[in-house]
Amino acid sequence: KQEVTQIPAALSVPEGENLVLNCSFTDSAIYNLQWFRQDPGKGLTSLLLIQSSQREQTSGRLNASLDKSSGRSTLYIAASQPGDSATYLCAVDGGSQGNLIFGKGTKLSVKP
Amino acid sequence: NAGVTQTPKFQVLKTGQSMTLQCAQDMNHNSMYWYRQDPGMGLRLIYYSASEGTTDKGEVPNGYNVSRLNKREFSLRLESAAPSQTSVYFCASELFGMVNSPLHFGNGTRLTVT
Secondary structure (H helix, E strand, O other), rough: EEEEEOOOOOOEEEOOOEEEEEEEEOOOOEEEEEEEEOOOOOEEEEEEEEEOOOOOOEEEEEEEEOOOOEEEEEEEOOOHHHHHOOEEEEEEEEEOOOOOOEEEEEEEEEEO | OOEEEEEOEEEEEEEOOOOEEEEEEEEOOEEEEEEEOOOOOEEHHHEEEOOOOOEEOOOOOOOOEEEEOOOOOOEEEEEOHHHHEEEEEEOOOEEEOOOOOOOEOOOOOEEOOO
């Protein structure tokens, strides 16, 4: 059974710092991996989706990488801002319907 | 563009009461999902609908029923609410089978069962 782990559960950094969030998964037979952002009291917003054949995806200050063989993905945030404060979740898609497994998230706090 | 709309936003029920959570999407997505989110447990799939007219159980279906009313709407019903069903419920949709099609979420229904 696929398990998705995100460490640390919480992270606090000063504004302007570059940071990396980690996601690990136990079964490398994945279809894609998605990173989401969740603001307090809100739903999840998709940030980046990496297909299993890809190594990385970029959107603005965000870069997500995928290493299937080691069961790891990282989300790199450049020049962090207080507006980046949120919970970041990764989810691994096994390819079949209803087979998206979520990690429990990393709560990021960026201090001014 | 509204995306995924959930109603109500908040609800308090007494044990044994019933209610239906509503979800609608306007993105012409084929697949829709109901998740619950609990502290320390993460997001868990309750039920999903791959397409209009079909529904399937997810990881935690007990105590719930669903209806895919049409392509846009997917409702979740609690027939006899229990305190263990206190949670935040999220509806999501996607265009399953399309490459690079992410999951879109509503803003959730916060349910308390006393």
